[in-house]
Amino acid sequence: MLITFPHMGNVHIPIKTLLKKLELDIVAPPPITQRTLELGVKHSPEFACLPLKINIGNFIEAMDKGADTIIMAGGWGPCRFGYYAQVERDILKDLGYDFQMIILEAPDSNVNQLLNQVKAIGERVTLWEVMKAVKFVWHQINAVDTIEKAFEFHLARTSEKETAEHLYKTGLESISNCLSRKEIDTVCRQTVEKFTKLPRHEQPILKIGLVGEVYTILEPVCNFNIVSYLGHLNAEVSRSIYLADWINDHLFKGLIKKSNRRRIYDLASPYLNYWVGGHGRETIGYTVGFARQSFDGVIQIGPLTCMPEIVAQSVLNLVSEEEQIPCMTLYFDEHSGAAGVYTRLEAFTDMLNRKKKADLMRRQGRP
Amino acid sequence: MKIVGIPRGLFYFYYYPLWKSFFVNLGAQVVTSAETNRLTVERGIEAMVDESCFPIKVYFGHIRELCKNQIDYLFIPRIVSVEQRSYICPKFMGIPDMVKARIPNLPAVIDTIIDFSKDKKLMQKEIIRTGKIFTEKTSRINDAYKAAYQELQFCKALAAQGYTMAEAIHIWEGKSPPCPSAVAELRVGILGHGYSLYDERVSMNIINHLRLMGCKVILPESLDKETIENQAATLPKRVFWTLGRKMVGSALHMAQREDIDGIIYVACFGCGPDSLIGEIIERKVKNKPFMLITVDEHTGEAGLLTRLEAFCDMLKRRRKETFANHLPTYG
Ligand code: SF4
Numbered sequence: 052m053l054i055t056f057p058h059m060g061n062v063h064i065p066i067k068t069l070l071k072k073l074e075l076d077i078v079a080p081p082p083i084t085q086r087t088l089e090l091g092v093k094h095s096p097e098f099a100c101l102p103l104k105i106n107i108g109n110f111i112e113a114m115d116k117g118a119d120t121i122i123m124a125g126g127w128g129p130c131r132f133g134y135y136a137q138v139e140r141d142i143l144k145d146l147g148y149d150f151q152m153i154i155l156e157a158p159d160s161n162v163n164q165l166l167n168q169v170k171a172i173g174e175r176v177t178l179w180e181v182m183k184a185v186k187f188v189w190h191q192i193n194a195v196d197t198i199e200k201a202f203e204f205h206l207a208r209t210s211e212k213e214t215a216e217h218l219y220k221t222g223l224e225s226i227s228n229c230l231s232r233k234e235i236d237t238v239c240r241q242t243v244e245k246f247t248k249l250p251r252h253e254q255p256i257l258k259i260g261l262v263g264e265v266y267t268i269l270e271p272v273c274n275f276n277i278v279s280y281l282g283h284l285n286a287e288v289s290r291s292i293y294l295a296d297w298i299n300d301h302l303f304k305g306l307i308k309k310s311n312r313r314r315i316y317d318l319a320s321p322y323l324n325y326w327v328g329g330h331g332r333e334t335i336g337y338t339v340g341f342a343r344q345s346f347d348g349v350i351q352i353g354p355l356t357c358m359p360e361i362v363a364q365s366v367l368n369l370v371s372e373e374e375q376i377p378c379m380t381l382y383f384d385e386h387s388g389a390a391g392v393y394t395r396l397e398a399f400t401d402m403l404n405r406k407k408k409a410d411l412m413r414r415q416g417r418p
Numbered sequence: 419m420k421i422v423g424i425p426r427g428l429f430y431f432y433y434y435p436l437w438k439s440f441f442v443n444l445g446a447q448v449v450t451s452a453e454t455n456r457l458t459v460e461r462g463i464e465a466m467v468d469e470s471c472f473p474i475k476v477y478f479g480h481i482r483e484l485c486k487n488q489i490d491y492l493f494i495p496r497i498v499s500v501e502q503r504s505y506i507c508p509k510f511m512g513i514p515d516m517v518k519a520r521i522p523n524l525p526a527v528i529d530t531i532i533d534f535s536k537d538k539k540l541m542q543k544e545i546i547r548t549g550k551i552f553t554e555k556t557s558r559i560n561d562a563y564k565a566a567y568q569e570l571q572f573c574k575a576l577a578a579q580g581y582t583m584a585e586a587i588h589i590w591e592g593k594s595p596p597c598p599s600a601v602a603e604l605r606v607g608i609l610g611h612g613y614s615l616y617d618e619r620v621s622m623n624i625i626n627h628l629r630l631m632g633c634k635v636i637l638p639e640s641l642d643k644e645t646i647e648n649q650a651a652t653l654p655k656r657v658f659w660t661l662g663r664k665m666v667g668s669a670l671h672m673a674q675r676e677d678i679d680g681i682i683y684v685a686c687f688g689c690g691p692d693s694l695i696g697e698i699i700e701r702k703v704k705n706k707p708f709m710l711i712t713v714d715e716h717t718g719e720a721g722l723l724t725r726l727e728a729f730c731d732m733l734k735r736r737r738k739e740t741f742a743n744h745l746p747t748y749g
Contacts, residue, residue, distance in 0.1 A: 096693055096694065096696065096697035097693075098685075098687075098688075098689075098692070098693035098696075098712075099693045099694060099697070100690075100693070125655075127503070127658050128504075128505050128658035128659065129505035129506070129507060129508050129511065129658065129659065130508060130690075131690050131691065131693070131694055133658060134655070134657070134658070134694055137653070137654065137655050137698075138694050138697055138698060141697075141698065141701050142697075142701075145701060322515060322519065323512060323515045324514075324515055325496060325498070325511050325512065325515070325531070326511065327508040327509075327511045327512040328505070328508040328511065329508065331508060331512065355469065356469065356471075356688050356689075356690060356693070357690075358507060358508040358509055358690040359508045361467060361469055361470055361508075361509065362508055362509055362511070362512035362515075362516060363512075364467050364469070365466065365467055365470070365512070365515075365516040365519060365520060366512075366515050366516060366518075366519035366520075368519060368520070369518075369519035369520075370519075382469060
């Protein structure tokens with residue numbers, strides 16, 4: 052059995068670790084490239100959302116390298132993601148691939164069954180070792196989040212952007228190679244320290260909230276590396292979703308740690324008063340939250356035709372007005388081009404900078 | 419007398435008789451918007467975000483039309499789920515909020531939550547909450563709902579005979595039924611969400627065009643519910659969209675029926691569930707001609723007609739060939 056999985060940002064780090072600890076053999080899909088996307092677009096339904104197409108590309112490339120088993124997450128709607136695995140299996144089988152698909156989903160929200168599924172995959176190890184592996188990986192995931200957050204904070208503030216990018220990459224690499232929790236802690240601490248020592252510039256910093264659909268937020272290829280692009284424009288990005296939150300909420304139904312969902316939902320009302328699948332409600336809740344923490348602006352991102360995000364986008368105009376925060380929505384599909392995206396990002400940050408300056412002058416009593 | 423406006427879009431096509439009777443039984447007057455027309459579409463496009471699917475835009479157009487009338491209430495239910503463990507679509511779950519955020523100067527909104535995903539209790543409560551707007555008497559509210567439910571059954575029975583839901587609603591309102599088309603050379607199964615299929619503007623009147631081309635159309639509402647469910651259950655995973663499951667089940671059933679010549683799926687541009695359901699059906703229906711038509715605000719009737727004609731011609735040829743193959747070889 053040679054296992055593969057779909058890419059989603061840094062998710063490959065914990066997945067690889069977990070599978071290795073379960074003594075399983077893996078074939079990671081090659082990093083997402085133009086070819087991945089082209090393969091996906093060619094074989095996927097035309098109007099499916101972008102993540103499905105990239106998944107298909109990942110699976111084809113991994114199976115061409117010898118993988119014969121796919122691990123994929125599932126779900127029970129109403130967002131399309133819950134039915135991805137089914138359609139993907141049909142597509143790949145029709146293409147003639149011979150493989151097995153393991154779909155991790157908490158069937159009707161039953162977490163025990165999910166743990167059993169994990170156990171069933173790791174048949175070579177004991178339940179005790181499975182638990183140990185899960186715990187270790189959870190630690191690793193939190194370390195990844197810490198480094199991502201440090202990167203987002205310091206990239207905007209430093210004058211040495213390239214060094215920051217380099218630190219980020221090497222930090223993550225070391226974390227994926229750590230063998231013990233202690234080692235992870237050390238690497239984490241050292242990386243954060245190095246970030247802190249980077250030289251700073253004197254320019255004003257914009258604070259931008261990034262909200263929207265999980266895959267688009269976590270996968271830089273999908274969002275044209277928006278976090279780093281904004282960082283180079285001296286804008287610090289805070290996201291509504293980090294890896295740990297998604298795994299905790301989506302796969303484990305909030306069992307690992309207490310989630311702050313309740314608070315976010317409270318913030319979302321009165322604008323959006325019901326769950327709408329995916330992360331629609333989080334998008335609105337976080338936008339309100341960012342506004343009240345005096346962020347300069349919010350950017351909503353998602354795959355084109357994403358239903359929960361369209362619901363959120365439809366009420367965003369009101370949120371923006373009432374909470375007085377500039378908002379912008381960007382959708383991505385296979386036709387999106389870097390130039391167009393970057394032009395819009397620059398226009399948005401220019402506007403925010405001008406607004407910030409004007410606000411400051413007004414506060415100082417100057418016309 | 420209080421006037422309640424019900425937009426002629428989305429689940430109007432599945433539940434209007436129930437909704438209207440309920441409010442009328444409680445002493446209200448009910449008005450609807452006109453059938454979808456150019457203005458409806460224009461108004462809708464203006465009010466809703468570009469990226470939305472067509473039916474939601476149309477719904478917004480209907481609401482804006484109703485707002486021009488003197489109405490006391492606007493009925494915009496939040497339809498989460500009409501059966502256990504299934505949903506319609508995220509947009510249906512957010513629609514009252516979307517409307518409130520995008521259309522100014524709305525009359526009072528009745529945003530009844532329809533959610534059977536767990537059990538029937540929530541619905542009970544919501545019926546009472548809605549009824550209380552018109553009367554304090556719980557028993558009267560319950561009676562109003564029960565009687566209204568019967569009206570819906572009447573329409574469903576009509577649809578089971580082969581009328582579209584739009585026609586069934588017409589007949590229910592006392593208008594004369596459309597005359598049946600003359601000889602039907604072909605039998606074509608047509609699938610799609612009711613609010614696109616039975617809205618003549620959205621679907622470009624596809625059903626009547628096919629009838630005029632000599633087809634008898636078979637619609638999902640005329641199929642036995644259990645048969646549909648059983649067929650849909652052959653998929654490895656339950657389809658958690660109510661309409662999606664109905665379409666998959668109907669398609670699989672139609673694919674097996676000897677008397678059906680071909681199947682057409684009318685999908686909406688920008689529709690999330692359709693983007694996957696259409697694909698699933700296309701991959702499963704291999705023994706029968708299948709055509710996927712995607713409609714949006716730019717779809718032209720002429721282009722559609724050409725495609726339909728070509729499809730029908732192909733079906734006719736196929737029928738002749740099959741017929742010829744079955745002729746005895748002696749003689
Ligand atoms: S099911 Fe499709 S057509 Fe209907 S509202 Fe949702 S996205 Fe639009």
